[in-house]
Amino acid sequence: MSDDDDIDAALESRLTEQEYFRPSPDFVGQANCTDSDIYDRYEENYPEAFAEYAELLDWDERWDQVLDDSNPPFYGWFTGGKLNASANCIDRHLDERKNQTALLWEGEDGTQRNITYQDLYREVNQMAAALKDAGVEEDDVVTLHLPMVPALPITMLACARIGAPHSEVFAGFSAQALADRVDDADSDVVVTVDGYYRRGDFLNHKQKADEALDLADKDVDKLLVWERHDGELHEDVGLQDGRDLLVSELMADNERATVEPVSRDAEDPLFLMYTSGTTGKPKGCQHRTGGYLSYATATSKYVLDIEPEDTYWCAADIGWITGHSYIVYGPLALGTTSVMYEGAPDHPHKGRIWEIAEKYDVDVFHTSPTAVRMFMKWGEQYPQDYDFDFRHMTTVGEPIQPEAWLWYYKYIGDEDAVIVDTWWQTETGGHLITNLPALKDMKPGSAGYPCPGIEPAILDDNGEPLEEAAGRAGNLVIEKPWPGMLQTVYGDDERFIDEYWRDFSDTDSDDMADWVYKAGDGAVHERDGYFRILGRLDDVMNVAGHRLGTMELESAVSEVEDVAEAAVVSREHDEKGEVPDVYVILREGVEPSEEVRQRIVTAVEEEIGKFARPNAIAFVDDLPKTRSGKIMRRLLENISNDEDLGDTTTLRDPSVPERIRDQVQDD
Numbered sequence: 001m002s003d004d005d006d007i008d009a010a011l012e013s014r015l016t017e018q019e020y021f022r023p024s025p026d027f028v029g030q031a032n033c034t035d036s037d038i039y040d041r042y043e044e045n046y047p048e049a050f051a052e053y054a055e056l057l058d059w060d061e062r063w064d065q066v067l068d069d070s071n072p073p074f075y076g077w078f079t080g081g082k083l084n085a086s087a088n089c090i091d092r093h094l095d096e097r098k099n100q101t102a103l104l105w106e107g108e109d110g111t112q113r114n115i116t117y118q119d120l121y122r123e124v125n126q127m128a129a130a131l132k133d134a135g136v137e138e139d140d141v142v143t144l145h146l147p148m149v150p151a152l153p154i155t156m157l158a159c160a161r162i163g164a165p166h167s168e169v170f171a172g173f174s175a176q177a178l179a180d181r182v183d184d185a186d187s188d189v190v191v192t193v194d195g196y197y198r199r200g201d202f203l204n205h206k207q208k209a210d211e212a213l214d215l216a217d218k219d220v221d222k223l224l225v226w227e228r229h230d231g232e233l234h235e236d237v238g239l240q241d242g243r244d245l246l247v248s249e250l251m252a253d254n255e256r257a258t259v260e261p262v263s264r265d266a267e268d269p270l271f272l273m274y275t276s277g278t279t280g281k282p283k284g285c286q287h288r289t290g291g292y293l294s295y296a297t298a299t300s301k302y303v304l305d306i307e308p309e310d311t312y313w314c315a316a317d318i319g320w321i322t323g324h325s326y327i328v329y330g331p332l333a334l335g336t337t338s339v340m341y342e343g344a345p346d347h348p349h350k351g352r353i354w355e356i357a358e359k360y361d362v363d364v365f366h367t368s369p370t371a372v373r374m375f376m377k378w379g380e381q382y383p384q385d386y387d388f389d390f391r392h393m394t395t396v397g398e399p400i401q402p403e404a405w406l407w408y409y410k411y412i413g414d415e416d417a418v419i420v421d422t423w424w425q426t427e428t429g430g431h432l433i434t435n436l437p438a439l440k441d442m443k444p445g446s447a448g449y450p451c452p453g454i455e456p457a458i459l460d461d462n463g464e465p466l467e468e469a470a471g472r473a474g475n476l477v478i479e480k481p482w483p484g485m486l487q488t489v490y491g492d493d494e495r496f497i498d499e500y501w502r503d504f505s506d507t508d509s510d511d512m513a514d515w516v517y518k519a520g521d522g523a524v525h526e527r528d529g530y531f532r533i534l535g536r537l538d539d540v541m542n543v544a545g546h547r548l549g550t551m552e553l554e555s556a557v558s559e560v561e562d563v564a565e566a567a568v569v570s571r572e573h574d575e576k577g578e579v580p581d582v583y584v585i586l587r588e589g590v591e592p593s594e595e596v597r598q599r600i601v602t603a604v605e606e607e608i609g610k611f612a613r614p615n616a617i618a619f620v621d622d623l624p625k626t627r628s629g630k631i632m633r634r635l636l637e638n639i640s641n642d643e644d645l646g647d648t649t650t651l652r653d654p655s656v657p658e659r660i661r662d663q664v665q666d667d
């Protein structure tokens with residue numbers, strides 16, 4: 001038998017083992033998209049069909065052109081059109097549903113806020129006026145460092161209202177990480193909150209912004225400070241004269257203010273979202289107003305199947321793209337009720353998530369495979385203690401193992417809720433590969449079909465396309481632009497081309513057909529046309545659904561004076577998917593010790609954040625290097641994951657990996 005036959009046989013058996021699950025007739029009967037022609041329609045009528053997505057929004061001026069492809073890869077979407085994102089998420093709902101809850105917020109300490117569309121209108125207007133008082137003008141980038149409190153969506157929408165792109169930095173990022181992003185975005189105004197709750201502690205959060213503004217090269221003019229408890233500042237928080245302003249005071253000055261939403265060009269940026277790449281410096285993915293909002297709204301409607309009447313809960317953090325698209329922009333543009341939870345899923349008990357689902361009678365639920373694996377480990381007694389009934393559930397961020405999928409389906413979905421496994425990225429703005437739930441059967445472990453109008457392909461390393469649906473693994477690329485895609489890397493068009501296009505495009509061409517977007521993931525296009533995502537192929541890892549760059553971690557570790565050289569690789573982890581392992585050569589004269597280990601951990605926490613903490617740190621004498629001195633991380637990855645080393649003959653010293661393996665096993 002040839003190798004190919006072997007692979008075929010293995011695939012055949014896997015395919016027959018993997019069952020399909022059909023959505024229930026009840027689900028199909030009420031679904032937002034039951035038009036089985038939609039895939040063909042979008043393919044045949046590309047890109048014009050995307051106008052339907054834009055039509056879900058209210059425009060001040062209609063677009064002239066759906067796609068401007070005159071200067072690839074700098075595409076324009078709905079060019080000539082004008083709109084405001086905040087007006088689309090708030091104002092346009094006031095006639096019909098001003099007393100409906102827009103944001104249903106549950107504090108970790110049990111406080112609850114029902115923010116109606118009318119309330120949201122008031123607060124966003126006041127905050128927009130406050131931002132203007134603080135000197136923010138249209139097109140200024142405002143950096144936010146806010147946790148899961150109502151202040152976060154309110155500030156985002158207030159920025160959008162005045163046409164100031166926001167750049168939210170996940171609250172778990174360290175002061176240094178915040179400082180780097182403030183500098184890169186060149187923000188004159190930063191917004192934070194005094195504190196928030198995490199596992200029962202009221203954390204002093206403003207402290208990080210204070211440190212960040214000291215660390216930043218830039219002189220930030222104003223730091224706006226929200227209070228987690230109305231009119232009551234965290235006891236350890238001080239305000240710096242002249243720089244710090246309390247949002248409550250600015251808002252009180254603007255109690256009845258209304259701020260006209262600025263009519264933005266479809267192509268004007270709505271926000272930046274920094275994400276890790278293959279180099280040390282995080283990149284600011286710049287998202288446009290019209291294309292992004294159209295895409296987030298349409299995918300919320302058709303993939304998440306949200307209705308305005310639903311109570312929808314995406315249990316992610318707004319500090320990442322998932323929360324931007326699928327807690328704030330998509331759901332609010334559709335006029336639904338979006339739930340936000342401040343705290344830890346196991347505080348004060350492991351039933352907290354299900355308690356909230358029961359309390360608010362959540363219809364549509366959204367979480368990550370890491371969370372599912374955690375719930376699974378805690379046991380099914382927790383969800384079984386509560387009375388909730390989901391119609392639809394989502395997973396996002398990592399591949400989900402069929403075992404975890406089946407558990408989610410059975411114990412959380414009661415074998416009745418439909419599940420969509422959504423593949424996308426910070427850069428893509430919204431889902432690219434996932435099933436339209438009423439049209440395609442579910443298959444555990446497969447993201448499924450491309451979304452309408454999305455054209456993925458699998459290429460080999462030379463850029464040659466693999467046969468369609470051949471069941472072979474390769475580089476996942478997207479062959480045609482889509483409305484939700486990033487516009488560029490903020491301030492760095494060259495990097496935008498290098499990171500996403502150069503490898504598989506003819507960069508001299510001005511024909512869109514020669515430009516191919518590289519996702520950085522490996523994937524298989526299966527025989528049944530479903531895509532299975534294998535994970536990152538570049539030096540980027542996925543820790544509990546958080547993207548981390550190997551280089552970023554290595555540069556943090558190298559900050560420690562004792563360290564001569566460092567390499568970071570990913571180790572597979574039952575719960576978190578992947579975790580970072582650090583291999584370190586210490587400087588002459590430095591002995592391995594608990595203190596050195598601690599210094600390395602602290603450096604990572606300070607440079608990036610606690611969520612990036614190394615799993616293991618190995619002190620080694622040498623690293624596996626090629627003759628030209630390049631570290632071969634793949635071999636370290638084999639060691640971390642207890643795998644065979646394969647070919648080591650290209651190494652300068654082929655004995656190094658075995659030596660490291662012996663050393664690590666002795667530790």
Ligand code: WT7
Pocket residue numbers: 275321322395396397398399400421422423424425426427447519520521533534535536542545546547
């Ligand atoms: C990377 C993007 C998209 C929002 C959350 C993460 C991985 C994402 C899936 C999925 C397998 C997935 C990919 C991707 N990923 N969704 N359904 N199945 N892998 O956004 O931080 O930009 O990370 O997450 O590796 O490239 P992100």
